[in-house]
Amino acid sequence: MQITPLAISDVLLIAPVRHGDERGWFSETFRQSALEEVGFKGGAFVQDNHVRSTTRGVVRGLHFQKPPHGQAKLLRCVRGAIFDVAVDIRAGSPTYGQWVGAELSAENALQLLVPEGFAHGYCTLTDECEVLYKVTGYYAPQAEGTLRFNDPAIGVDWTIPGADLTANARDAAAPLLADLVSPYVYET
Numbered sequence: 001m002q003i004t005p006l007a008i009s010d011v012l013l014i015a016p017v018r019h020g021d022e023r024g025w026f027s028e029t030f031r032q033s034a035l036e037e038v039g040f041k042g043g044a045f046v047q048d049n050h051v052r053s054t055t056r057g058v059v060r061g062l063h064f065q066k067p068p069h070g071q072a073k074l075l076r077c078v079r080g081a082i083f084d085v086a087v088d089i090r091a092g093s094p095t096y097g098q099w100v101g102a103e104l105s106a107e108n109a110l111q112l113l114v115p116e117g118f119a120h121g122y123c124t125l126t127d128e129c130e131v132l133y134k135v136t137g138y139y140a141p142q143a144e145g146t147l148r149f150n151d152p153a154i155g156v157d158w159t160i161p162g163a164d165l166t167a168n169a170r171d172a173a174a175p176l177l178a179d180l181v182s183p184y185v186y187e188t
């Protein structure tokens with residue numbers, strides 16, 4: 001698999017190899033040693049999630065879990081396409097409040113590795129999207145934090161018009177970056 005750092009270099013874009021033959025293809029979608037080789041120290045993945053969103057323009061995020069329940073997330077889209085985003089919320093980080101994103105689709109098979117210390121979210125670019133992801137911490141609803149997906153101070157370009165985006169009530173009313181007291185500190 002090819003692993004490429006994004007503009008915020010702790011966020012990794014992963015391109016697994018698809019070995020095609022007359023039957024179809026075979027692909028390793030997760031390989032712990034490949035992540036360790038590029039310096040990933042986020043720990044072991046302990047939970048897998050499978051999410052369906054029915055329509056284009058659904059936004060989920062921006063979400064994170066506070067320590068000690070932080071999660072790194074390894075995401076891929078196995079039906080349709082999403083635009084997947086990570087926002088740096090590590091206090092003291094030179095890229096605090098900045099975001100990176102990538103289109104993940106069933107067709108391109110790309111994956112995004114979002115480390116702890118980032119808020120994460122995605123919007124669906126097609127109807128009938130299914131997303132699979134692994135996380136390094138168990139779900140802990142009492143530790144959930146949210147940030148407003150359309151906060152101008154963050155300025156995520158979701159790649160489709162804002163008028164086409166819909167979020168649930170929790171996400172639509174999430175706090176702004178200016179009101180965030182981040183539980184994460186940047187470590188060099």
Ligand SMILES: Cc1cn([C@H]2C[C@H](O)[C@@H](COP(=O)(O)OP(=O)(O)O[C@H]3O[C@@H](C)C(=O)[C@@H](O)[C@H]3O)O2)c(=O)[nH]c1=O
Binds near residue numbers: 060062073121122138
């Ligand atoms: C996240 C999660 C939710 N749930 C339950 C709670 C609720 O009844 C239902 C839907 O939960 P949510 O509304 O939080 O689902 P969703 O908005 O899809 O939440 C997810 O969004 C993306 C962007 C992330 O980064 C994830 O970490 C997670 O926060 O599923 C679990 O049982 N386990 C989990 O790990």
